[in-house]
Amino acid sequence: MQTLQGWTALVTGASSGIGEACALSLSQAGARLVLAGRRGERLEALASKLQTPCHTLVLDVRSRRDVEASLASLPSDFAAVDVLVNNAGVGLGLEPAHEASVDDWETMIDTNCKGLVYVTRALLPGMVKRNRGHVVNLGSVAATYPYPGGNVYGATKAFVHQFTENLKADLAGTRVRVTDIQPGMVETEFSLVRFKGDAQRAHKVYEGMEALSPADIADIVQWCVTRPAHVNINVVEVMPADQGFGPFNIKRR
Structure with missing residues (x-):
């Protein structure tokens, strides 16, 4: 197990949900934190809870x-x-492709793909030069398992997965590690954002089942980054016990 004492971690989308939970977990493990997100007041509130030094950064990764x-x-x-x-990400809408908003599609691509690439490219040279580091990308089971209305969101997470795999190919032989964490249903503000503030509709997504919590994912992230330096966890796919795989989507006529 590696210690995070003396290490610095940067978390995007740190103002809520999985990002906030990751910041708390990594701080408890001894890391200094850079908290990046769009909502400065939330970042400051989170910073006040941390046990280690931190720096807040109001940033739109797009x-x-x-x-x-x-x-x-x-x-x-x-x-x-x-x-x-790389936690900053967004899902918008569940309309079929021929009815979906192209503006929503662009926002998902700009955030989930381009934003992740921008941040990674900015920090990766330093990691390679120091010959230590870990890039953790928050993907989704949507990268593998399609569902109606998941069109571009699922495609962006497939991009995250393939980008992670290709980073691993480029970084082989260095002590810079790369991991794709692919959660299923996690109860956060994700659905509230997807349905553009419709709290009732968002609540129904998790109604009657026990979803994963942000702390569950943060625990996995911490486990991955604290493995011995020669160990790289390539992909972690995780679902709640109440979630499974559906039948093929067949339309009868």
Whole structure:
């Protein structure tokens, strides 16, 4: 088991849900934290709970210019990022492809794919130069298992998976590790955002079943990054016990 004492971790989408839980968990394990997200007041509230030094960074990962400038100018105590948790992501809508909003599609692509790539590319050279680090990408079971209305969201998570696998190919022989965490249903603000603030509809997604919690995913992230330095956990697929695999979607005529 590796210790995180003296390590610096950067978590995107840290203002709520899985990102917030990861920040708390990594801080408890001894890491300094860079908390990145769009909601500054939430980041500050989270920072006040942490047991280790932290730096808050109001950042929209969709802006390449802002990502590059912000990460290039991190304070010296936080500049050498050892663990990157690419958690920022979004799902929007459940309409079939021929009715879906192209604006929603673009937002998912810009956040889940391009934003993840921007942050990774900005921090990866430093990890390679220091020959230590870990990139943890938050994917989804939607990368593998399609469902009606999951069209572009699932495609973005398939991108995350393939990008992670290709990073591993490029980084073989270094001590920079890469992991794709693929959760199933996790009860966060995800569905509230997907349904654009419709709390009743979002609540029904988790009604009558026990979903995973953000802390469950944070525990897995911490486990992955604390394995011995020669061990790389490539992919972790995790679902709640109440979730399984559905039958093929067949339309009868």
